Amino acid sequence: MPRRTDLSDTYCPVGRSAELLGDRAVLLILRDLFFGRRRFEAIAANTGLGPQLVSARLKLLEKEGVVERQAYQDKPPRHEYRLTDKGKDLFGVLYAMRGWAERWAYVDGETGGGLAMRYIHRACGTDVGTAMVCPGCGAPLGYGDLKGEPSPALKAEQAARAG
Amino acid sequence: MPRRTDLSDTYCPVGRSAELLGDRAVLLILRDLFFGRRRFEAIAANTGLGPQLVSARLKLLEKEGVVERQAYQDKPPRHEYRLTDKGKDLFGVLYAMRGWAERWAYVDGETGGGLAMRYIHRACGTDVGTAMVCPGCGAPLGYGDLKGEPSPALKAEQAARAG
DNA sequence: ATCGTAACTATGATAATCATAGTGACAAGT
DNA sequence: ACTTGTCACTATGATTATCATAGTTACGAT
Numbered sequence A, B: 001m002p003r004r005t006d007l008s009d010t011y012c013p014v015g016r017s018a019e020l021l022g023d024r025a026v027l028l029i030l031r032d033l034f035f036g037r038r039r040f041e042a043i044a045a046n047t048g049l050g051p052q053l054v055s056a057r058l059k060l061l062e063k064e065g066v067v068e069r070q071a072y073q074d075k076p077p078r079h080e081y082r083l084t085d086k087g088k089d090l091f092g093v094l095y096a097m098r099g100w101a102e103r104w105a106y107v108d109g110e111t112g113g114g115l116a117m118r119y120i121h122r123a124c125g126t127d128v129g130t131a132m133v134c135p136g137c138g139a140p141l142g143y144g145d146l147k148g149e150p151s152p153a154l155k156a157e158q159a160a161r162a163g
Numbered sequence C: 001a002t003c004g005t006a007a008c009t010a011t012g013a014t015a016a017t018c019a020t021a022g023t024g025a026c027a028a029g030t
Numbered sequence D: 001a002c003t004t005g006t007c008a009c010t011a012t013g014a015t016t017a018t019c020a021t022a023g024t025t026a027c028g029a030t
Helices: A013-021 A024-034 A040-047 A051-063 A091-104 A152-161 B013-021 B024-034 B040-047 B051-063 B091-104 B152-161
Strands: A067-073 A078-083 A117-121 A146-150 B067-073 B078-083 B117-121 B146-150
Touching: A013 A024, A013 B024, A013 B091, A024 A040, A024 A051, A024 A078, A024 A091, A024 B013, A040 A051, A040 B152, A051 A067, A051 A078, A091 A117, A091 B013, A091 B091, A146 A152, A152 B040, B013 B024, B024 B040, B024 B051, B024 B078, B024 B091, B040 B051, B051 B067, B051 B078, B091 B117, B146 B152
Parallel strands: none
Antiparallel strands: A067 A078, A117 B146, A146 B117, B067 B078
């Protein structure tokens, strides 16, 4: 593709993360990293992506500070990829993607009745299901339940784009 | 690009949503839709995407049942695009992307001290910040706080890929 | 009759992706 | 010693998505 426009020059937080996350390969690699896969070949095999794509994305992710490359042996040199704190914090995004897919991307009893992936909160034992709740009152949160207030800078930017 | 491998033949919910969401243009258009923009030109102008890209993605989104096209006048024919329930339910994903970017994608006081985008829960008045909490106990949720349990079908699929 | 607007489609250059094959370093097996 | 195997990639060439720009259709307003 031609040089794509840079999204990082926006004040919009969704635009900023879309620059990195709006990419199939990145999402798939991240998923594997969260699943605990750390080795190049394991990631390539599970995602089905070609080695040069995996290589390019891993380099990008490293540049962005989302993964770090660590040697686990010297002869021959072998390294593994791990999520940094910034990378681990992307969990919420993958979690939300999973939630949406669980609710909409499967037909009837395709998964055998339950969810494709269950998550239990270790601390309290709750099966968190696919819900997103308000940190204040605990009620489910959806589009329309929240009132968004863009910062002045973001508001100005959008007004400028509208011409 | 060459025909990309189809991701919808996986039991992994992240893979299924990555098929649609792993695309910069889709993410940007979705953001605009959530911001209330419904007209073709408004979306093209704000996202900075070319008209044929917007057109192609809107068609895709419609095919996926995420947006619907509705006429708002007849002479000349004009239509607008709206999120369906399936589309509105993607809010959680964009919300999570925003949260991550707010925490990691801005330098010091780039936004003037606060968040680029504040969200208030209409029902209880809470400023939800960028947190994700457990629906059971209300504690913050991050990677490591949850124990994941893949369904048998997903587990089998991953074992097969590992060879 | 011309101008403007909305929602696109057409065209051609550029660049990202895919599949397949190949490389370099080493370890283990025969 | 020689072949086979594993890991982490890089190289190559075909295909196709994306971009920028221009053009189209339908209509309303001046």
